[in-house]
Amino acid sequence: MEVVAMEKSLSKCDATYNRMEFPKKSLKNFPNIPAGQNYFNFVAVDTLGKRWGFKVSIRNVGRYRKPWMSGQWRRYAREKGLKKGDRVKLIMHVEGNAVRSYRIRAERNLTMGIWIPVEEFAQ
Template sequence: MEEVAMEKSVSKSDATNNRLELPMESLSNFPIPNGQNHFEFVAMDMVDRPWEFKVSIRNEGKYKKPWMSGQWGSYAREKRLKQGDRVKLIVQVEGNVVRSYRITAERNLTMGIWIPVEDFAS
């Protein structure tokens, strides 16, 4: 079964930095092992290219807002992401086990019509 693990509108800093701030409610979709502060995974994009990502949380304090790093900066640059684009991580789950991740990025063409960013590359 496919589920949306995370969906987010890209902020200016997400598009230009080497990390993507994730919504807190998405944290449960990334199985960070007990005693660790990160989870590494590979997500395939719309053209079946693998990207290595890492979801991390802070080691100390109550504020555990997650972020994604790894190849995020390269992904954002290659896809020419900009503020207002939408990024989704989709997870394929079999039973209670995550099997694979897919990442998509879309741009709002007009009036709520979202187009994959790959369609803008030329």
């Protein structure tokens, strides 16, 4: 079974900083954060088959507990040429034994709601 685990239109900060904030409601599509920690690591494969290591963290102080993704995020954003307004999707695949795997896809709005992979812009 496949589901969109997280989808986000990038802000200027997301596209240029070392992390991308994402909706808190998306956390339900990831493993539970281990007790005593405020993060977990996972790997996602892009549309070209390249593996990327990401880290999802949650602030553990204050009321604003919005998660963010770091790890290789900045490198991924730079390599894909991401900019404000691009969209990133994490697609989760759950196998019969409940093992989760992730794919990451970055898209750019071509025109009037038609989104295409950013890799097609590089050609």
